[in-house]
Amino acid sequence: MPTLQIASYDVAIDLTGGPGTFWSRTEVHFACEPGMSAAADVLARNIGHAALNGADLQGAAATDGGLQLDTVVGDNTLIVEAEFAYARPGGVGLIRETGSEGCACVYSKANRGGAPRIFCCFDQPDLRAPFTLSVRAPIEWPCLANAPVAARNCGKTTALWTFATTRPIAPYVFSMCAGLSAGPRYACRHRDGSPLAVTAHALPPAVGLLDAALSAELFQQPLQYYEHTLGARYPDDKYDVAFLPQYGPGLAFGAPGLLTTRDEVVNLTDKPEAYLAIVIAHELAHAWFGGLIEFQPPENEWLQEAITTYVSRSALEAHHPHINPWSAQASQTLPDHAYAKNAAPLKRLETLIGRQAVMHGIGELLRHHANRAVTKDDLAHSWFLASGQDLREWTTNQLIPAPPDEA
């Protein structure tokens, strides 16, 4: 089946319009094959302007979020300027929230269909493209996104932030925040000794708690463990962690270069040991699983969480040997417990081929399919290369999602 090829996204977001709505302008370049129809995803309050290949899409209205496009064979350019409503807490899209000291911030939840509520896109996990983002925000709002800041140009009351172009990413892992204060910054190191800047951010008063709750080791240890055991370098140029008010319903989202999570996770008084370590290790692992590769077709998406949980718990085990994250008792107190059953077949595979071969196989997959969608067959082939064993039958029979818990 022919698929669209997305060449690039240029997204400009304007947050200066007040507390109810914001605007974005998207310019997307994409290629179509003969006989292909295309629909872009946009869930806007009001589409101000839409044009395909220079021709106005007169009275463009997205039906159920789909903007039907009369594309041409070859290269196409779609431009959509639209006004969007901020989502309510718990929703998806851009969320505008106020902390307990009255400071406002904006953060994205693009996952689970949120990206078309922020900008026009082709919202499929396997349609990746480089993103170049700019954000106009009130002058007192620092901005963060997947890629490092490339420039900041200040006017009297607003500032325009421009970010470096990302590697090819899917719209659902687009991530940005505005209005947070920078907290502690850690000079972490890759396995080869080169530096990786890790910075934590939050609103006051939570930003004041970050120093006590966090440490360089929380990032450094899983980073080095993954780079060593998988043989695949962390794929982004920096790592920001945003601790956010009213974040949910999920606990956290590990997008490339920017982890967003609840600000309550730094309140350690009511949490078991290693809770924060596993939140960070798990979300950092998504830089590779979800960030670098994507399991397809959709019925294999559960493998993303299964592998993320397997490698992050293995990192925890290596650095906190007194906690056995696979024991029923320890697992229950960990924030990734919901995925433990799905990670169990990977743990069982260790008895067949050894942990090193399990990890090498996953690393093989990352190196050969970087920035692409992968299948279960690709995984079986990678484990074959790592272990010499034909695991196609095992993969078919054993690598299946666990049934949900009975209520």
Ligand SMILES: [Zn+2]
């Ligand atoms: Zn996860």
